[in-house]
Amino acid sequence: MRVLLSTWGSRGDVEPLAGLAVALRGLGAEASVAAPPDDDFVELLGRAGVPLVPLGPSVKSVVSGEKPPTAKDAFWLAPELVRARFEVLGKAAEGCDLMMGSGLMPAGVRDVAEHLGIPYVYACFQIFGLPSRHFRPGQRPGTPSSEDETDSEVLWKQDAERVNGLYGEALNAGRAKLGMPPVDNVRDHVFTDRPLLAADPTLCPSEGMTNYDDLVQTGAWLLPDERPLPDDLTAFLDAGAPPVYVGFGSMAAHAPSDIARVATESIRAQGHRVLLGSGWAGLGLVDDADDCFAIGEVNQQALFRRVAAVVHHGGAGTTTTAAGAGAPQVIMPRIADQPYWASRVADLGIGVAHMDSTATVESLTAALTQVLTPETRARASEVAGMIRTDGATVAAKMLLER
Structure with missing residues (x-):
């Protein structure tokens, strides 16, 4: 056939x-x-x-x-x-x-x-x-x-x-x-x-x-991904507590303005390290501090099991992958169905919907404060077991x- x-x-x-x-x-x-x-x-x-x-x-x-x-x-x-x-x-x-x-x-x-x-x-x-x-x-x-x-x-x-x-x-x-x-x-x-x-x-x-x-x-419809994480990324993950991942996938012109700087400052304010996914928006490091690392396309199924939270645009694939990995999420929807996924993540108690189209250090810090709690992590782990x-x-x- x-x-x-x-x-x-x-x-x-x-x-x-x-x-x-x-x-x-x-x-x-x-x-x-x-x-x-x-x-x-x-x-x-x-x-x-x-x-x-x-x-x-x-x-x-x-x-x-x-x-x-x-x-x-x-x-x-x-x-x-x-x-x-x-x-x-x-x-x-x-x-x-x-x-x-x-x-x-x-x-x-x-x-x-x-x-x-x-x-x-x-x-x-x-x-x-x-x-x-x-x-x-x-x-x-x-x-x-x-x-x-x-x-x-x-x-x-x-x-x-x-x-x-x-x-x-x-x-x-x-x-x-x-x-x-x-x-x-x-x-x-x-x-x-x-x-x-x-x-x-x-x-x-x-x-x-x-x-x-x-x-x-x-x-x-999930595509199994057996690729190992790159050695330099693995070394960064092994060097400290789980970082917060930030990525906007194929959202090029739609990514929030200055999101790399805003996210870095917000995540550091929570005492966490920063992992930036460059994506089509080209997110890059804002300084050369060793608490931040930038990556290209990698096995997100493996990566998301090793992060403290995932900050992203709310695409169906990223939302499902993060949910299946048990990673709490902050969704900053940009277009189309992304507000729907943001609301579902919030309704399930596995993350926060940041519905404002602009992002500030204050607004993202507030969202991360809700997400980076033992309660949200436990709920995300519970829901992960429900994902088919x-x-x-x-x-x-x-x-x-x-």
Whole structure:
């Protein structure tokens, strides 16, 4: 059996598919991943032994400017990705038995699958974007809904209209070239009636939270990481008490201003050492004191078991990895679903949601004061035992049975 998994987005959109591909391979299937051609993702998939099908522009080229991407950028990117999916996936999917769309609104994947007569599945990594009676849609480029509007049916209808405005013209142009009729609701067409939710049920409870009666939650798709930590990092960890880790992943222009200095001063005020993850924001040391250390990309599954706390942006992957390691968290959400993960961490008692978009030494110190307590550490350890690690295998078996 051959499976083509497709995504476009940050590491949190690519790594779960790598985990699923490895699980599928373990069950005898062949799986490849269509993803952005960023060097980080090439290395990630190569390390996992998963073939990469380059799809669309690199994510770094879109998000790593001095300022965050604008609405104008979104109205360029959306149709560009749709056209890329028709062109790239139409060739890559030949001979496949199943196609999956995930990541940033994968309009075009289902359409290629239907044209080739291949079953299609949509997967998401949180419930934030799924229509629901319990929360408002997230922000998208286009005409915003009124803050006074409270009718969920109206709000989600307007969300569908914004999706159509971004993707509809390009999608229906691609379908027309294949002799297929137009689609009038791109979002619902992409999501299908039975999406897969690849998120841990403790961190992201879904029952009754969306408008989908047939939503299937498998647990998060984790990619096992057996890499040892670098020798210099291990030496730093062994030289003293566990440090506090600070990293913002692929949040380049979105990282809080001056966060390296603010975090260093706040963590030192708590009597802890500092570990900075450079990430796409390029966080670096603010001085040459020996209580601070900076790292690039490493095995976070191993690292987070050795830190006092994790300060991060609240991506689904980082949140799940920290929770599974039993590390207390301070989440400083920047965009999209990150406020949701921040609120879940706070609700579970395993960390603090720093919801202010700016960070000061005072605000981060206050958050760390709450997190760096024996009570929070004990609760984080308790929740770690609840985090499922078999989500990718559950999903792989389900897909093969389909």
